[in-house]
Amino acid sequence: MKPLLEDLVQTPIPTRHGEFILHYYSNSLDRKEHIALVKGDVKGQDNVPVRIHSECFTGDVLGSRRCDCGEQLDMALHLISQAECGVLIYLRQEGRGIGLLKKLQAYNLQDQGMDTVDANLHLGYQADEREYDIAALILTSLQVNSIALITNNPEKIDGLKGLGIAVNTRIPIEIKANDDNLGYLQTKAKKMAHWLFQTQNEQD
Numbered sequence: 001m002k003p004l005l006e007d008l009v010q011t012p013i014p015t016r017h018g019e020f021i022l023h024y025y026s027n028s029l030d031r032k033e034h035i036a037l038v039k040g041d042v043k044g045q046d047n048v049p050v051r052i053h054s055e056c057f058t059g060d061v062l063g064s065r066r067c068d069c070g071e072q073l074d075m076a077l078h079l080i081s082q083a084e085c086g087v088l089i090y091l092r093q094e095g096r097g098i099g100l101l102k103k104l105q106a107y108n109l110q111d112q113g114m115d116t117v118d119a120n121l122h123l124g125y126q127a128d129e130r131e132y133d134i135a136a137l138i139l140t141s142l143q144v145n146s147i148a149l150i151t152n153n154p155e156k157i158d159g160l161k162g163l164g165i166a167v168n169t170r171i172p173i174e175i176k177a178n179d180d181n182l183g184y185l186q187t188k189a190k191k192m193a194h195w196l197f198q199t200q201n202e203q204d
């Protein structure tokens, strides 16, 4: 059956990066509250800057230094605020799709010496359990023609292209590493092929 997406509410949200229209979606694939923040008129536009941000309670809300998520969220909104129009999709894919409980257990495994990939595998998951069907449905619903994806993750680009989204180009979103996330970022570069060049330089 074709998946369904419904844009239930649109409301303006003034942020420190300017005003966005928040779209709240329901969908037939999961029972989660996926959100898009939209700047300007994206309908029919090409090369629209788009950030697909995966939920990270610890990084986004608490400002955890174990990852780069909180700073990426802020930088993405800043980048979009500088453009004519743009979209930030906030997908409820906590812990690369394994949920908060399992991510926190994975953190404890990492503190015992595993890296972020092996900790997921140890818990019986793939390194990355995310899918981008809902993001693709949201972009289609917004009638965006083609996008410039704000990411360092090649799998996100391939995933969206596989779902029929025209990803014309990539906008990097690399955050400077700190003492608490350097190892994590190096694993993402080495094992998950993320384009994290500053991190690679720091290990040389």
Ligand SMILES: Nc1nc2c(ncn2[C@@H]2O[C@H](COP(=O)(O)OP(=O)(O)OP(=O)(O)O)[C@@H](O)[C@H]2O)c(=O)[nH]1
Residues within 6 Å of the ligand: 052, 053, 054, 055, 056, 057, 067, 068, 069, 072, 093, 094, 095, 096, 097, 098, 102, 103, 106, 107, 116, 120, 150, 151, 152, 153, 156, 173, 188, 194
């Ligand atoms: N399972 C697990 N999830 C994590 C860990 N650290 C961060 N996450 C989650 O990873 C997701 C973000 O993925 P990232 O790999 O940081 O980045 P990305 O979204 O794939 O790539 P970018 O678009 O370049 O940011 C969020 O859902 C976080 O909650 C971890 O050690 N284990």
Ligand SMILES: [Zn+2]
Residues within 6 Å of the ligand: 056, 058, 059, 060, 067, 068, 069, 070
């Ligand atoms: Zn995070």
